[in-house]
Amino acid sequence: MISTPLTEICGVRVPVVQGGMQWVGKPELVAAVSNAGGLGIITALTQPNPDALRVAIRETRKSTDKPFGVNITLLPSINPPDYEGYARAAVEEGVKIFETAGNSPGKLIKYFKSEGCIVIHKCTTIRHAKSAERLGVDILSIDGFECAGHPGEDDIGGVVLLARAAQELKIPYIASGGFADGRGLVSALALGAAGVNMGTRFMCTVESPIHQNIKEKIVASTEQDTVHIFRTLRNTARVFKNSVSEQVVALERRPGGAKFEDLRELVSGARGRVVYENGDPEYGIWSAGISVGLIRDIPSCQELVARIEKEAEEVIAGMSRSVKVSSKL
Ligand SMILES: Cc1cc2nc3c(=O)[nH]c(=O)nc-3n(C[C@H](O)[C@H](O)[C@H](O)COP(=O)(O)O)c2cc1C
Numbered sequence: 001m002i003s004t005p006l007t008e009i010c011g012v013r014v015p016v017v018q019g020g021m022q023w024v025g026k027p028e029l030v031a032a033v034s035n036a037g038g039l040g041i042i043t044a045l046t047q048p049n050p051d052a053l054r055v056a057i058r059e060t061r062k063s064t065d066k067p068f069g070v071n072i073t074l075l076p077s078i079n080p081p082d083y084e085g086y087a088r089a090a091v092e093e094g095v096k097i098f099e100t101a102g103n104s105p106g107k108l109i110k111y112f113k114s115e116g117c118i119v120i121h122k123c124t125t126i127r128h129a130k131s132a133e134r135l136g137v138d139i140l141s142i143d144g145f146e147c148a149g150h151p152g153e154d155d156i157g158g159v160v161l162l163a164r165a166a167q168e169l170k171i172p173y174i175a176s177g178g179f180a181d182g183r184g185l186v187s188a189l190a191l192g193a194a195g196v197n198m199g200t201r202f203m204c205t206v207e208s209p210i211h212q213n214i215k216e217k218i219v220a221s222t223e224q225d226t227v228h229i230f231r232t233l234r235n236t237a238r239v240f241k242n243s244v245s246e247q248v249v250a251l252e253r254r255p256g257g258a259k260f261e262d263l264r265e266l267v268s269g270a271r272g273r274v275v276y277e278n279g280d281p282e283y284g285i286w287s288a289g290i291s292v293g294l295i296r297d298i299p300s301c302q303e304l305v306a307r308i309e310k311e312a313e314e315v316i317a318g319m320s321r322s323v324k325v326s327s328k329l
Helices: 005-010 027-035 050-063 083-092 106-114 126-135 158-168 182-190 212-220 243-253 269-278 290-294 301-321
Strands: 016-018 040-043 068-074 097-102 118-123 139-143 173-176 196-198 226-229 237-240
Touching: 005 139, 016 027, 016 040, 027 040, 027 050, 027 068, 027 301, 040 050, 050 068, 050 083, 068 083, 083 106, 097 106, 106 118, 106 126, 118 126, 126 139, 126 158, 139 158, 158 173, 173 182, 182 196, 182 301, 226 243
Parallel strands: 016 196, 040 068, 068 097, 097 118, 118 139, 139 173, 173 196
Antiparallel strands: 226 237
């Protein structure tokens, strides 16, 4: 067993978190991850309203008696969702662990802390990590350049970002972006992290509530198969490379560039959702990280988490065998 501040604070057996995933972080996946010993996280905004989130939390609790959390992602939006309503619903339903992500999380973090909850805040720069630390979060989730979704605009890969976290942060942090196996977990621990956060790897499991074709597409793809969209809008997102995302990039690169309005139809969340429902990987934009290159199968969460744990223990044992203690005599 690998014990870290993450396993101790969150009460889980294995230092592996399943990060919030729009349209994917639903009860069946969350409960499977938690039952496997990791920390499953329900994605609040995948539910249409706070009452539906209550139902999702109850459903998850029916399938697991292990700890799980709720993700609230604060998006730049003209008509923002009812973040406070989602947060209150989850707290009232007894959820004790929250993953926050996105802009200006101060108010939510303050609320969760006043309710005695554990907050894992996800961010992509050391500057943001330090300000979340000052806001009183318990754990930081440091998302590097490799990650699915929003990596920020600084393009710092996980190795340097996590080593910087080791230099700068006082509270525990977990490593996110590009992790998919036991070797990755050990590398994260070596960089001072208390565990890993994974998105793409958990998308491609038996219990992940997306179409089988998309899981098979991930298995068949390589680390060359993702692309950054919205670079020119300074809202970069790593998504799967397909005809739609390539069209978006082409519009952004044309002389004069593109405004969000020019891209709106191509990038609509509704089209992305249909990808997961009907299994056509070309139908819209869908998030994926470069860890797609590491994914070769579609295991159950139980198999996956057990395999990561075993592989990590073997790698650590192998590494310690190669350390020769020199005699002082
Ligand atoms: C399909 C998908 C949807 C995601 N949606 C969200 C989201 O709504 N909120 C969020 O904070 N992160 C979201 N993420 C990011 C993950 O929580 C996690 O930070 C990321 O996947 C880590 O990188 P990895 O995919 O290389 O493991 C999403 C990732 C994926 C793959």
